[in-house]
Amino acid sequence: MNMDQTHKEVLRKHRLDLSNQLLIGDTIIHFLYQENILTENHVEEIQAQITNKKKTLRLLDILPTRGPRAFDTFLQSLEEEFIWIKDKLLQDLDTNAHEISLTTDWTLPEEVLRNVPSDRQLSRLASRLGPQWESVLLDLGLSAGALYRCRADHPLSVQGQVLSGLVQWRQSQGRSATVARLLQSLRAADIHPSALEEVFQ
Template identity: 45%
Template sequence: MDARDKQVLRSLRLELCAELLVEGLVIQYLYQEGILTESHVQEIRSQVTNHRKTMMLLDILPTRGPKAFETFLDSLQEFPWVRDKLEAKRNEVMLVALDDDEIPGIPRNALKSPPTDQQINKLARRLGPEWECIVLSLGLTQNDIYRCKVNHSYNIQSQIVSAFILWRQRFGNKATMESLCSGLKSGEVDSSVIQQMFQ
């Protein structure tokens, strides 16, 4: 699920819990469309109150792939007002994100050049297991990740550094700080990590 859609669900979490009854068609529709598995449905139904059932659904949805949010909107036939609220919030978040694409304190021209070895090292020190998703979103393959892990099997930081260097080599002048920053944002990496690369 897109980071912005996750943010929408998070920001409306309590309102959704108060207004949504997941017992009805919502769960069945999400199951029918392959967003929820049978074990997800059982896990949601095992919750004691409707409030908890909705919370469980909201915990599961962000982990269910890129179509989860759209399918969730489609499942809200019985709750058009909830759907309208989600769509309005989503548009609001997208507008903010468009204004927000500038990273404070970082000059525009610095974003057009490729990251230096020093910047990649700084980044590698701050990243955790999410590094794999980030390099995949930048265009590397599972095979590339596997190779980086095998070549540096005892040092995670070296695995991360070699993956980003491989990305820089493979994509040449397309491997800019700007594309790296948007990959980090989509991986929900804190903006302080991005800013630290430029210090």
């Protein structure tokens, strides 16, 4: 069994922070080895890295493949010297678990939820959104000024206004502009999942 998806997501999100702030040293590695999270080969592989940053990054590559206990054991290994990092990860885990739970009644596969929506998907979505489109875009983080410009640029086409706003959101958020994030805002606007699942199939 692999690591829980929410745990993987937290590690991925904090990857750079962890590589800059965490000194994994012998304590963390040997604790993980003692608890059967790392094998002897893993320990050698991590210790062979030249810099601390590379050691941490290598550990973060290995952890998600080490089963459902790996994340909690990693948190335990931080207790003595890096309690503040542990607290930060736990805090983010609460937020992340909440976000994931918001999308669980959408029967879309995990890999689809993690994707950034394509032009075609956004266009299909724009054609299906009714009067709620403004509240969806505001929830996604667009400003009232940006919405005004969408309306002004496409005065005769609601679909054009919506698509313009969705494309702006995707450009501004980059890889964070996932289908899961979009579904959160659709749900917040009380749009029923069944009407939109075909958009993302």
